[in-house]
Amino acid sequence: MITEVTLRLADNVKVKRVNEVMPISEYYRYFSQHIRSDKTAIFHNAIIYPPDFKKVRSVTFEQTQEPVTIASRLRPLVKPTLWQKQKPKIIASSVFGKELRKLHDYVDYARRPVMWRNYEASFNVASLKPIAYKNKSFVLEEFFIPVERFDNFYPELIAILKKHRVNVMNISVRHANRDSGSLLAWARTEVFAFVIYYQQSTDERSKEQVGVWTRELIDAVLVNGGSYFLPYQLHATSEQFQQAYPQAAQFFKLKARIDPENKFSNMLLERYRPETVQ
Structure with a gap:
Protein backbone atom coordinates (compact mmCIF):
# COMPACT_ATOMS: atom_id res chain seq x y z
CA MET A 1 0.00 0.00 0.00
CA ASN A 124 5.50 1.93 -24.47
CA VAL A 125 5.77 -1.26 -22.43
CA ALA A 126 4.19 -3.02 -25.42
CA SER A 127 7.55 -2.64 -27.16
CA LEU A 128 8.81 -5.50 -24.97
CA LYS A 129 6.51 -7.97 -26.70
CA PRO A 130 6.66 -10.81 -27.44
CA ILE A 131 7.54 -11.93 -23.91
CA ALA A 132 7.28 -15.62 -24.71
CA TYR A 133 7.00 -18.18 -27.46
CA LYS A 134 5.88 -21.79 -27.19
CA ASN A 135 7.92 -23.49 -24.44
CA LYS A 136 10.33 -20.53 -24.19
CA SER A 137 10.26 -17.24 -22.34
CA PHE A 138 12.28 -14.03 -22.30
CA VAL A 139 13.32 -13.24 -18.74
CA LEU A 140 15.17 -10.61 -16.72
CA GLU A 141 17.59 -10.91 -13.83
CA GLU A 142 19.26 -7.92 -12.20
CA PHE A 143 22.31 -7.65 -9.97
CA PHE A 144 23.68 -4.63 -8.11
CA ILE A 145 27.40 -4.05 -7.55
CA PRO A 146 29.15 -1.14 -5.79
CA VAL A 147 30.56 1.02 -8.59
CA GLU A 148 34.17 0.57 -7.47
CA ARG A 149 33.77 -3.23 -7.79
CA PHE A 150 32.83 -3.16 -11.49
CA ASP A 151 36.16 -4.52 -12.73
CA ASN A 152 36.13 -7.25 -10.08
CA PHE A 153 32.63 -8.45 -10.88
CA TYR A 154 32.23 -8.47 -14.64
CA PRO A 155 34.82 -11.24 -15.32
CA GLU A 156 32.98 -13.51 -12.87
CA LEU A 157 29.66 -12.61 -14.47
CA ILE A 158 30.90 -13.46 -17.95
CA ALA A 159 32.56 -16.70 -16.82
CA ILE A 160 29.37 -17.97 -15.17
CA LEU A 161 27.16 -17.07 -18.14
CA LYS A 162 29.54 -18.77 -20.58
CA LYS A 163 29.99 -21.86 -18.39
CA HIS A 164 26.24 -22.46 -18.33
CA ARG A 165 25.71 -21.39 -21.95
CA VAL A 166 23.04 -18.89 -20.97
CA ASN A 167 21.26 -17.54 -24.05
CA VAL A 168 21.84 -13.89 -23.22
CA MET A 169 20.19 -11.33 -25.46
CA ASN A 170 21.57 -8.24 -23.80
CA ILE A 171 23.20 -6.96 -20.61
CA SER A 172 22.41 -3.38 -19.74
CA VAL A 173 24.52 -1.54 -17.17
CA ARG A 174 22.77 1.27 -15.32
CA HIS A 175 23.77 3.55 -12.46
CA ALA A 176 21.88 4.20 -9.21
CA ASN A 177 22.61 6.26 -6.13
CA ARG A 178 22.38 4.95 -2.58
CA ASP A 179 18.92 4.25 -1.15
CA SER A 180 19.10 5.31 2.48
CA GLY A 181 15.47 4.79 3.48
CA SER A 182 14.21 1.31 2.53
CA LEU A 183 14.59 -1.75 4.74
CA LEU A 184 14.84 -3.93 1.64
CA ALA A 185 17.05 -1.49 -0.29
CA TRP A 186 18.97 -3.08 -3.14
CA ALA A 187 21.29 -0.05 -3.42
CA ARG A 188 22.90 0.27 -0.01
CA THR A 189 25.72 2.19 -1.70
CA GLU A 190 26.16 3.81 -5.11
CA VAL A 191 25.82 0.88 -7.54
CA PHE A 192 25.89 -0.35 -11.08
CA ALA A 193 22.88 -2.47 -12.02
CA PHE A 194 23.65 -5.35 -14.39
CA VAL A 195 20.33 -6.14 -16.10
CA ILE A 196 20.50 -9.50 -17.89
CA TYR A 197 17.88 -10.14 -20.57
CA TYR A 198 17.93 -13.79 -21.61
CA GLN A 199 15.82 -16.61 -23.02
CA GLN A 200 15.07 -19.84 -21.19
CA SER A 201 12.94 -22.90 -21.73
CA THR A 202 9.99 -23.30 -19.37
CA ASP A 203 10.23 -27.02 -18.52
CA GLU A 204 11.17 -27.97 -14.97
CA ARG A 205 14.69 -29.13 -15.83
CA SER A 206 15.45 -25.81 -17.51
CA LYS A 207 14.11 -23.90 -14.51
CA GLU A 208 16.40 -25.92 -12.25
CA GLN A 209 19.38 -25.14 -14.49
CA VAL A 210 18.56 -21.42 -14.34
CA GLY A 211 18.47 -21.71 -10.56
CA VAL A 212 22.00 -23.16 -10.52
CA TRP A 213 23.67 -20.32 -12.44
CA THR A 214 21.51 -17.69 -10.75
CA ARG A 215 22.73 -18.80 -7.32
CA GLU A 216 26.31 -18.80 -8.62
CA LEU A 217 25.85 -15.23 -9.78
CA ILE A 218 24.33 -14.22 -6.44
CA ASP A 219 27.36 -15.70 -4.66
CA ALA A 220 29.64 -13.62 -6.91
CA VAL A 221 27.52 -10.56 -6.17
CA LEU A 222 27.67 -11.11 -2.41
CA VAL A 223 31.46 -11.50 -2.46
CA ASN A 224 31.58 -8.05 -4.05
CA GLY A 225 29.27 -6.48 -1.47
CA GLY A 226 26.25 -6.28 -3.77
CA SER A 227 22.67 -7.53 -3.95
CA TYR A 228 20.11 -8.79 -6.45
CA PHE A 229 16.63 -7.70 -7.55
CA LEU A 230 13.93 -9.43 -5.53
CA PRO A 231 10.80 -9.48 -7.77
CA TYR A 232 12.08 -12.07 -10.26
CA GLN A 233 12.24 -15.88 -10.02
CA LEU A 234 12.85 -17.07 -6.46
CA HIS A 235 16.09 -18.97 -6.96
CA ALA A 236 18.09 -17.46 -4.08
CA THR A 237 18.57 -19.49 -0.93
CA SER A 238 17.39 -18.11 2.40
CA GLU A 239 21.02 -17.55 3.37
CA GLN A 240 21.68 -15.56 0.19
CA PHE A 241 18.55 -13.49 0.76
CA GLN A 242 19.56 -12.65 4.32
CA GLN A 243 23.09 -11.71 3.31
CA ALA A 244 21.92 -9.52 0.42
CA TYR A 245 19.23 -7.87 2.57
CA PRO A 246 20.63 -7.65 6.12
CA GLN A 247 17.64 -5.59 7.33
CA ALA A 248 15.14 -8.27 6.27
CA ALA A 249 14.54 -9.42 9.86
CA GLN A 250 13.64 -5.86 10.83
CA PHE A 251 11.34 -5.63 7.82
CA PHE A 252 9.45 -8.83 8.71
CA LYS A 253 9.06 -7.76 12.36
CA LEU A 254 7.63 -4.42 11.26
CA LYS A 255 5.28 -6.10 8.79
CA ALA A 256 4.06 -8.53 11.45
CA ARG A 257 3.26 -5.59 13.72
CA ILE A 258 1.32 -3.50 11.19
CA ASP A 259 -0.20 -6.48 9.30
CA PRO A 260 -0.75 -9.14 12.01
CA GLU A 261 -3.27 -11.05 9.89
CA ASN A 262 -0.89 -11.14 6.91
CA LYS A 263 -3.45 -9.70 4.52
CA PHE A 264 -0.73 -8.37 2.25
CA SER A 265 1.55 -11.10 1.00
CA ASN A 266 3.14 -12.64 -2.06
CA MET A 267 5.29 -15.60 -3.03
CA LEU A 268 8.51 -13.79 -2.19
CA LEU A 269 7.43 -12.89 1.34
CA GLU A 270 6.14 -16.39 1.97
CA ARG A 271 9.38 -17.89 0.66
CA TYR A 272 11.73 -15.89 2.89
CA ARG A 273 9.63 -14.99 5.94
CA PRO A 274 11.24 -16.37 9.14
CA GLU A 275 9.26 -18.98 11.06
CA THR A 276 9.37 -16.86 14.21
CA VAL A 277 7.14 -14.13 12.75
CA GLN A 278 4.54 -16.41 11.14
Missing part, protein backbone atom coordinates in the same frame (compact mmCIF):
# COMPACT_ATOMS: atom_id res chain seq x y z
CA ILE A 2 1.24 3.48 -0.90
CA THR A 3 -0.02 6.00 1.66
CA GLU A 4 1.94 9.09 0.68
CA VAL A 5 3.88 10.21 -2.38
CA THR A 6 6.24 13.11 -3.00
CA LEU A 7 6.96 13.79 -6.67
CA ARG A 8 10.07 15.59 -7.90
CA LEU A 9 9.47 17.11 -11.32
CA ALA A 10 12.16 17.65 -13.94
CA ASP A 11 12.16 20.16 -16.78
CA ASN A 12 11.44 18.72 -20.20
CA VAL A 13 14.80 19.75 -21.65
CA LYS A 14 16.29 18.89 -25.02
CA VAL A 15 18.73 15.98 -25.03
CA LYS A 16 21.17 14.66 -27.63
CA ARG A 17 22.08 10.99 -27.85
CA VAL A 18 25.81 10.31 -27.95
CA ASN A 19 27.57 6.97 -27.69
CA GLU A 20 30.95 5.31 -27.77
CA VAL A 21 32.02 1.68 -28.14
CA MET A 22 34.93 0.46 -26.04
CA PRO A 23 36.42 -2.70 -24.53
CA ILE A 24 34.59 -3.67 -21.35
CA SER A 25 37.85 -3.28 -19.43
CA GLU A 26 37.77 0.48 -20.14
CA TYR A 27 34.16 1.20 -19.17
CA TYR A 28 34.56 1.91 -15.44
CA ARG A 29 37.37 4.40 -16.08
CA TYR A 30 35.35 6.03 -18.88
CA PHE A 31 32.24 6.29 -16.70
CA SER A 32 34.18 7.76 -13.78
CA GLN A 33 35.92 10.37 -15.92
CA HIS A 34 33.17 11.36 -18.34
CA ILE A 35 29.72 10.46 -16.97
CA ARG A 36 29.65 10.22 -13.18
CA SER A 37 29.96 13.95 -12.45
CA ASP A 38 28.61 15.31 -15.75
CA LYS A 39 25.62 17.50 -14.87
CA THR A 40 24.49 17.52 -18.52
CA ALA A 41 24.10 13.71 -18.59
CA ILE A 42 20.33 13.21 -18.22
CA PHE A 43 20.12 9.49 -19.08
CA HIS A 44 22.90 6.93 -19.36
CA ASN A 45 23.33 3.21 -19.78
CA ALA A 46 25.83 0.81 -21.27
CA ILE A 47 25.18 -2.24 -23.44
CA ILE A 48 27.35 -5.33 -23.04
CA TYR A 49 27.09 -7.40 -26.21
CA PRO A 50 26.89 -11.21 -26.22
CA PRO A 51 28.10 -13.76 -27.08
CA ASP A 52 31.72 -12.72 -26.31
CA PHE A 53 30.87 -9.86 -23.87
CA LYS A 54 34.08 -8.04 -24.84
CA LYS A 55 32.59 -4.76 -26.06
CA VAL A 56 30.48 -2.13 -24.31
CA ARG A 57 28.46 0.63 -25.93
CA SER A 58 28.15 3.63 -23.63
CA VAL A 59 24.95 5.59 -24.44
CA THR A 60 24.31 9.01 -22.92
CA PHE A 61 21.55 11.56 -23.48
CA GLU A 62 23.15 14.94 -22.83
CA GLN A 63 21.27 18.17 -22.26
CA THR A 64 21.74 20.44 -25.25
CA GLN A 65 20.62 23.73 -26.78
CA GLU A 66 20.75 22.33 -30.31
CA PRO A 67 17.49 22.31 -32.30
CA VAL A 68 15.48 19.11 -32.04
CA THR A 69 15.61 16.60 -34.87
CA ILE A 70 12.55 14.81 -33.45
CA ALA A 71 9.79 17.33 -32.83
CA SER A 72 7.27 15.09 -31.01
CA ARG A 73 7.02 15.59 -27.26
CA LEU A 74 5.99 11.95 -26.64
CA ARG A 75 6.39 8.74 -28.60
CA PRO A 76 3.29 7.96 -30.68
CA LEU A 77 1.24 4.88 -29.82
CA VAL A 78 1.91 2.83 -32.94
CA LYS A 79 2.16 -0.87 -33.65
CA PRO A 80 5.66 -2.37 -33.45
CA THR A 81 7.50 -2.73 -36.75
CA LEU A 82 8.29 -6.14 -38.20
CA TRP A 83 11.91 -5.78 -37.03
CA GLN A 84 10.79 -4.93 -33.50
CA LYS A 85 8.53 -7.98 -33.45
CA GLN A 86 11.16 -10.36 -34.80
CA LYS A 87 14.25 -8.86 -33.13
CA PRO A 88 14.13 -10.91 -29.88
CA LYS A 89 13.54 -14.16 -31.77
CA ILE A 90 16.36 -13.43 -34.23
CA ILE A 91 18.86 -12.53 -31.50
CA ALA A 92 17.94 -15.60 -29.45
CA SER A 93 18.15 -17.98 -32.40
CA SER A 94 21.91 -18.09 -32.96
CA VAL A 95 25.32 -16.43 -32.72
CA PHE A 96 24.60 -14.99 -36.17
CA GLY A 97 21.48 -13.33 -34.78
CA LYS A 98 23.52 -11.70 -32.03
CA GLU A 99 26.10 -10.46 -34.55
CA LEU A 100 23.26 -9.11 -36.72
CA ARG A 101 22.00 -7.15 -33.71
CA LYS A 102 25.46 -5.62 -33.29
CA LEU A 103 25.46 -4.59 -36.94
CA HIS A 104 22.01 -3.04 -36.57
CA ASP A 105 23.20 -1.06 -33.54
CA TYR A 106 26.30 0.21 -35.35
CA VAL A 107 24.05 1.65 -38.04
CA ASP A 108 21.38 2.98 -35.69
CA TYR A 109 23.77 4.59 -33.21
CA ALA A 110 25.65 6.38 -35.98
CA ARG A 111 22.89 8.97 -35.70
CA ARG A 112 23.00 11.65 -32.96
CA PRO A 113 19.33 12.66 -32.69
CA VAL A 114 18.17 15.59 -30.55
CA MET A 115 14.82 15.14 -28.82
CA TRP A 116 12.80 16.16 -25.81
CA ARG A 117 13.54 14.40 -22.54
CA ASN A 118 9.92 13.19 -22.26
CA TYR A 119 10.13 11.67 -25.74
CA GLU A 120 13.02 9.43 -24.77
CA ALA A 121 11.27 8.54 -21.48
CA SER A 122 7.95 7.57 -23.05
CA PHE A 123 8.61 4.10 -24.43
